[in-house]
């Protein structure tokens with residue numbers, strides 16, 4: 140059985156569980172369960188702290204896992220990214236009291252609070268800066284106000300936590316992070332199926348199916364507007380001057396594409412949701 144690590148708590152846990160469920164796996168029923176088997180799909184789930192998942196996978200104790208790219212890099216584990224999962228996006232940034240810092244070099248000899256010392260230490264070393272890292276478990280934005288650090292390095296999503304603490308972002312982006320599927324490097328049977336299923340969920344979330352009828356003379360221009368994944372499906376209609384076209388379109392572009400197709404002469408433009416996919 141493929142042994143899969145899943146976040147038990149925190150920002151990534153709910154979406155990770157939802158994605159696995161949409162991919163056809165049976166997850167835990169009780170949110171306090173630490174382990175559950177899904178023999179029908181040949182997998183076992185282990186519910187762990189997202190920060191620890193790279194350690195379990197990197198050591199080979201578990202085969203694959205879902206965690207954040209920032210947590211993977213911070214861990215220094217041998218685990219590697221297999222696929223990105225399209226959620227849990229965040230940016231890792233330096234911040235300090237408004238006006239105090241403008242560039243990275245100013246962190247030399249300064250106290251920087253973070254919960255990600257591996258990630259931040261590696262980044263600073265790569266840029267030739269020697270700061271004194273203050274390791275905290277969370278809520279690092281309070282460290283400056285409370286006097287234990289001069290600056291912080293932390294996850295930024297909306298930026299509202301920083302603003303509330305009177306801090307401003309400065310310096311280069313440390314990392315663009317998102318939820319990722321990681322593996323130990325040794326590919327285990329069943330990993331391919333898991334990856335394809337998760338990618339199917341992403342496609343179903345990110346794309347819609349678009350059907351429309353268009354006069355043959357405008358077909359080339361219409362398929363240029365929405366070229367689809369590989370090539371649009373074109374079917375004859377009873378009227379030989381018209382054809383029916385089916386194509387996948389990114390959900391975010393859907394209305395824009397419908398407007399353009401309509402103005403090209405396409406009619407009966409219909410959008411339907413994709414419930415599952417294997418591409």
Ligand SMILES: Nc1ncnc2c1ncn2[C@@H]1O[C@H](COP(=O)(O)OP(=O)(O)OP(=O)(O)O)[C@@H](O)[C@H]1O
Pocket residue numbers: 146148149150151189190206207208209210227228229277294295296297316317
């Ligand atoms: N506000 C946020 N928005 C998006 N992603 C976030 C946010 N906070 C943390 N993450 C991502 O979630 C992962 C950290 O999850 P984790 O569960 O360890 O921390 P958490 O969500 O802060 O939970 P807690 O601090 O309660 O333990 C990282 O990959 C991080 O980039």
Ligand SMILES: O=P(O)(O)OC[C@H]1O[C@H](OP(=O)(O)OP(=O)(O)O)[C@H](O)[C@@H]1O
Pocket residue numbers: 276277278279280293294295296297298299300301
């Ligand atoms: O940019 P924002 O949208 O404000 O989000 C970023 C904040 O969210 C996370 O904190 P969390 O609530 O997980 O608390 P923690 O710092 O104790 O982990 C993260 O550590 C930042 O503090």
Ligand SMILES: [Mg+2]
Pocket residue numbers: 277
């Ligand atoms: Mg947190």
